Amino acid sequence: MDNEGMYITCDNEVTVSDNTSIELYKETSEVVEVLSFNNQKLFITKDDVELMSKIVSAESKGEPYEGKVAVASVILNRVAHPSFPKTVKEVIIQKNAFSCVRNNTVYEDPDTSCYNAVMDAIKGNDPTNNAVYFYNPKIATSNWMKNIDKTNVKTIGNHVFFMVH
Secondary structure, eight states, X not given: OXXXXXXEEOOSEEEOTTSOEEEOOSSOOEEEXXXXXXXXXXXXXXXXXXXXXXXXXXXXXXXXXXXXXXXXXXXXXXXXXTTSOSSHHHHHHSTTSOTTEETTEEOOOOOHHHHHHHHHHHTTOOTTSSOOEEEOTTXXXXXXXXXXXXXXXXXXXXXXXXXXX
């Protein structure tokens, strides 16, 4: 898989041939274009990076840096996977997806390593090899996670990253 990250700027409006403007996007912000499997393009906003960094912080406290990148990669892999929602925010607030989400909010103050891990994942560094699930078997309360038939299993720190059939 060849992933590249690049910054592009969204224009707020575009001029059409008769010199009238059509508003395309209400907010001006930088967007990161991520090329993922099947050449699917994912567009990640600054708000998405912030939200992902909060998840990385909450889910990977005490984990090695590679584990932080792995958590961020799982989020991106879910966005690109056909069985999950199509935006970062929808993936993160999906019911029971991440235990740290309360009322569609993540109450966390990520540090620099969390932001760096998210950016590394966006640039294509995926130590999980496309995993869409992870859990800590020592503290997991979900029997589904413990008992499901896992494929593509990789342990990083205290987390097990995997896919299912």
